[in-house]
Amino acid sequence: MKSSTLRSLAALAAIWAAASLAHAQSDPAGDTPAEATVQPATPVPNAPRVIPEEKNWRFGVGLGYGQRTNPLIQSEDIPVVVDLDIAWFGERWFFDNFDLGFSLVDNSLFTTNVVARLNSDRAFFGKTNTRYVNFSLQAGGAQAPIVSTPGPPGAQGPGVEVQQELKVPDRDYAVELGLEMLLDGEWGQGTLRAFHDVSGTHEGYEISADYSYRWVHGRFSIAPSVGLAYKSAALSDYYWGVHADEVLPTLQGYEVDAGLGWEAGLRASYYFSKSMRLALSANYERLQHSIANSPIVAEDHVIGYFAGLAWQF
Numbered sequence: 225m226k227s228s229t230l231r232s233l234a235a236l237a238a239i240w241a242a243a244s245l246a247h248a249q250s251d252p253a254g255d256t257p258a259e260a261t262v263q264p265a266t267p268v269p270n271a272p273r274v275i276p277e278e279k280n281w282r283f284g285v286g287l288g289y290g291q292r293t294n295p296l297i298q299s300e301d302i303p304v305v306v307d308l309d310i311a312w313f314g315e316r317w318f319f320d321n322f323d324l325g326f327s328l329v330d331n332s333l334f335t336t337n338v339v340a341r342l343n344s345d346r347a348f349f350g351k352t353n354t355r356y357v358n359f360s361l362q363a364g365g366a367q368a369p370i371v372s373t374p375g376p377p378g379a380q381g382p383g384v385e386v387q388q389e390l391k392v393p394d395r396d397y398a399v400e401l402g403l404e405m406l407l408d409g410e411w412g413q414g415t416l417r418a419f420h421d422v423s424g425t426h427e428g429y430e431i432s433a434d435y436s437y438r439w440v441h442g443r444f445s446i447a448p449s450v451g452l453a454y455k456s457a458a459l460s461d462y463y464w465g466v467h468a469d470e471v472l473p474t475l476q477g478y479e480v481d482a483g484l485g486w487e488a489g490l491r492a493s494y495y496f497s498k499s500m501r502l503a504l505s506a507n508y509e510r511l512q513h514s515i516a517n518s519p520i521v522a523e524d525h526v527i528g529y530f531a532g533l534a535w536q537f
Contacts, residue, residue, distance in 0.1 A: 284309035286503055288532015295511060295523040296392050300351040304530050325404075335406040341419065343398040343426075345463040352392040390474040392520050395463050398425035412437035421459070428459025436489075443496075449489045455512065457482040464515045478519050483512030493534075503534040 290304035311320040316327050318337075325339040402419030413436050420429040436449035461467075461480040471477045489507035496502070509526040516524035 280313055282309065282311040282313070282536075284534060284536045286530070286532050286534040288503070288530060290505075290528065290530030290532070292528040293523065293526050294348050294351055295516075295521050295526055296348050296352055297520055297522045298353045298390070298392060299348065299522070300353070302347065302351055304528075307530060307532070307534075309536075333407070333409075337404050337406075338401070339404050339417075339419075340399060340401050340422075343400055343421070343459075343463075345459075346395055346397045349392060349395045349463075388472060388474050390472070393466065393470045396425050397423075399423035400430070402429075426459045426462035428456035428462065430455045430459060444492070444494050446490070446492045449491070451487045451489075452484060453486070454484050455482060460512070460515055464518045464521060466519055476519055478517075480518060481514040483514045485512040485515075486510050499536045501534050501536075503530065503532060505530045 286307035286309075288305070288307075290307070292302040292304065294301050309321060312318060313320075318325050318327065323339050323341045325337045327335065327337050329336040398421045400419040401422045402417060404418075405416040407414040407416075415432075415434045417432045418429070419431075421427050430453060432451060432453040434449060434451035436447050438445055438447040457480065460482060465480040466475055466478040468477060487507060487509040489505065492504045494502040505528075507526075507528040509528075511521070511524050511526070515521060
């Protein structure tokens, strides 16, 4: 991790905290936390963080079937059968489904947290396969893909046949540190996030904004959501580019630029009781243009869905 990155993050955190505290002091209801409805986790990325009003621990489980598509070439989709939601909230510190955070400001208007998390792009790279492509080694050492058109009986091929592997390059998880602001009101729920790599993995950053609105009618609730995410060139190229040392006859080099992606989701619930509900969710994420054009990317989008029974304990 570079010292300049740490100084930048520290300065950003200090400015944000000072602004948040100043706003909190002007709010007479500043000591009252924003109301939140507790729901188990679903495979919808960047869902608003849910904070229980009384319990320190939150535990939920969903049983059903879901899937998240994998946009990489030679990849397998990610199944979701059991969906766990585990969180702990102290006076300031909290743990929320592998996110570790510290609350800077918590009042009736908004909550500001410092959060450490793992980058989610890496999850796709754990479900890939290797394929072999036949090449013909020609005079002078040149290689060319073998054409499947048959020749006359007894005809000789243009050269010696060799095999080259085609596989998605390996990528590592990155630990990212940043700030998030959660806003809640009659108008809906909003989330602003800014994260930077502090593990030296990709040394990039991501800035995102999400909005959702929840309607409730009797035992039924529905919450559509939209979101935008800007990923820097360093982050995007590390995960989705093809670097110079990874170039093969089957895989050309490619550098990914920074860009803006978007997503839209829908969550619906029917409550049988306070702790048990039928849960449905769907999410569509559109990859930014430069990522979608990478030779290791087969699809320009990611689709996720889940349907099942969920319990909150």
